[in-house]
Amino acid sequence: MKVAPTLADTTRSEFLKFRTVRATFIGLATFVVLTIGLAVLITLVIKSNWSQRPLAEKLAFDPVATSLAGVFFAQFAVGVMGARFITSEYASGAIRTTLAAVPRRVHLVLAKAIVLLITFLIASEVVVFIAFVTGQAIYKSGHLPSMSLADGTVLRAVIMAGVYLTLLTLIGFGLGLLLRTTSTTISVYVTVLLIIPIIVNFLPSSWQDHITKFLPSDLGASMLSPTSSTRSFAWVTASVVLALYTAAIVAIGTVTLVRRDA
Amino acid sequence: MLKIDHLSKRYGETLAVNDLDFEVTPGVVTGFLGPNGSGKSTTMRVIIGLDHPTQGRTTIDGKTYDQLKAPLREVGALLDAKALDPSRSARNHLRALAMANRIPLSRVDEVLEFVGVASVANKRVGGFSLGMSQRLGIAGALLGDPGILLFDEPVNGLDPEGIRWIRDFFRSLAKEGRTVFVSSHLMSEMAVSADQIIVIGRGKFITSGTVDELTATATGTVYVRCADATRLTEVLGRLQGVCEPVNDNGVSVSGLSSDQIGEAAMAAGIAVHELTPQRASLEDVFMSLTADSLEYGHREAGVTP
Incomplete structure (x- = not known):
């Protein structure tokens, strides 16, 4: 009797699938260029008009968050990639071949999630560190305030920026499991990240204080800022809340996959 | 042994499969015959665990498909040749399947060679013709050297030479003692390629037997x-x-x-x-057997509603 396959085998299989389509590399390249490119662009713009800024603005300047601002654009690239890792299988019909090979559907979700988690954690951390270092170098060259990774809170903020992107990749994946089509998934993902904050903005400000801090983008802002504000969660709480969102969405997506016909 | 055990499957209002109950025996080619929409594909989808039965179940040596540890080593299926990611190469497609079931990767090149697509193994499958995709699908079904093979309308898209090849291929698989279960809506195809035939219509079992037995009844x-x-x-x-x-x-x-x-x-x-x-030709038998079970029949032709 030959040895039965394990979760490790399913994960290896999914990793092979992940790295053998061109879309993966196009997506990763877009992600890298967006995050690092925007860090360069934003920090250069700030550097060039620094002397015209009022003093109050100069004092409130956050060199860490501004160099990591590309993260809030890159979150769309990673979310789409996370979603497409499952929705593209529905689009082509390949999901039927996949499920015939791996009928234990929970295994399949775990394998895909592990592939995304490992790949995007590494890619995101590399990208945010490059973005940070590049941004600080640009600030330094213009004699602007800059920060060093030797500062513990700064190091934490940069690391959490990568964690934020990894969690958003998995949120995209979870929504993809639930919704199955790429277009619907991206619509919902964009609605959650962009449209809901706009709607919340129209609510009475006493409500806003309670709701805003729960929005993914605000959780992200708390995670990658070295300072903390009274209106938002501390970085630890923000990370836990976002991780819970991610777990909940992936869990609901898994239940849907297990219950429904392929 | 592949067993269909009082299987029913409902999609919303439609009862696609209605209490099907039969066994498919090893060593012969079993044809699964019925008009379009009679529930053949649905039955096959349930067998490989894609769709959940409404009632009853299908088993492979007593186990349901999702209880199989390495399903591709026990059941090989070709249901839809185009159900694969078009941007991946044929070889990588099969390597992923092999890895998930702990099948040695050397087997990938063996089956590619066997079905005759080795020369395009590194090409993206999106560019494959239907015939080439069918061959790749057969390679996928054979990958784990399974004892049970399922093919849903396998001759579609094949050229005459390919059809002949696949008939001989089914016979040789059956001769090796495997269970070969092949669906078709074409009686003429079943008459030449199947030893045993199971006829269904509107999701219901109609009759079964050898080609000679079926013609003798009419x-x-x-x-x-x-x-x-x-x-x-x-x-x-x-x-x-x-x-x-x-x-x-x-x-x-x-x-x-x-x-x-x-x-x-x-x-x-x-x-x-x-x-x-x-x-009576087998075609006549089939027509008379399924006349009142056609999903989209011609009975009302000429009648304007």
Whole structure:
């Protein structure tokens, strides 16, 4: 009797699938260029008009968050990639071949999630560190305030920026499991990240204080800022809340996959 | 042993499969025959765990598909040749399947070679013709050297040479003692490629047997050409024979043997010029068996609602 396959085998299989389509590399390249490119662009713009800024603005300047601002654009690239890792299988019909090979559907979700988690954690951390270092170098060259990774809170903020992107990749994946089509998934993902904050903005400000801090983008802002504000969660709480969102969405997506016909 | 155990499957209002209950035996090619929409694909989808049964179940050696640890080593299936990611190469597609089931990767090149797509193994499958995709799908089904093989409408998209190849291939798989379960809506295809046939219509079991058994169940007709067809119709009518005019002096008689017809004609003094028993073709049998179970039949043709 030959040895039965394990979760490790399913994960290896999914990793092979992940790295053998061109879309993966196009997506990763877009992600890298967006995050690092925007860090360069934003920090250069700030550097060039620094002397015209009022003093109050100069004092409130956050060199860490501004160099990591590309993260809030890159979150769309990673979310789409996370979603497409499952929705593209529905689009082509390949999901039927996949499920015939791996009928234990929970295994399949775990394998895909592990592939995304490992790949995007590494890619995101590399990208945010490059973005940070590049941004600080640009600030330094213009004699602007800059920060060093030797500062513990700064190091934490940069690391959490990568964690934020990894969690958003998995949120995209979870929504993809639930919704199955790429277009619907991206619509919902964009609605959650962009449209809901706009709607919340129209609510009475006493409500806003309670709701805003729960929005993914605000959780992200708390995670990658070295300072903390009274209106938002501390970085630890923000990370836990976002991780819970991610777990909940992936869990609901898994239940849907297990219950429904392929 | 592949067993369909009182299987029913409902999609919303439609009962696609209605209490199907049969076993598919190893060592022979079993044809799964029925008109389009009769529930063949649904049954196959349930067998490989894609769809959940509404009632009943399907088992492989007593286990449901999702209980199989390495399903591709026990069941190989080709349901939809185009159900794969178009941007991946044929080799990588099979390597991913092999890895997930702990099948040695050396097996990938073996099956690619066997089905004749080794020369395009590194090409993206999106560019494959339907025939090439079918061959790749067969390679995928054979990957784990399984004892049970399922093919849903496998001859679609194949050229005549490919059809011939696949028929011989099914026979050789069955000869090796495997279970080969092949669906088709074409009776003529089943007649030449299957040993055993299971006929379904509207999700229900109709009949099963060998090709010869199925044709034997249908009574043939007798073609009679004679001097006075009108009188012969009258005479045979008294004996419960049904005559249908074929041409000016020829009728097709059902319900009576050629012996009975000849004797009745002689007794009535009608000169018979020709008396030919017509054996029912498998196609006729199939048509008569499934006539009232066609999902999209032609029964109402010509009737304007």
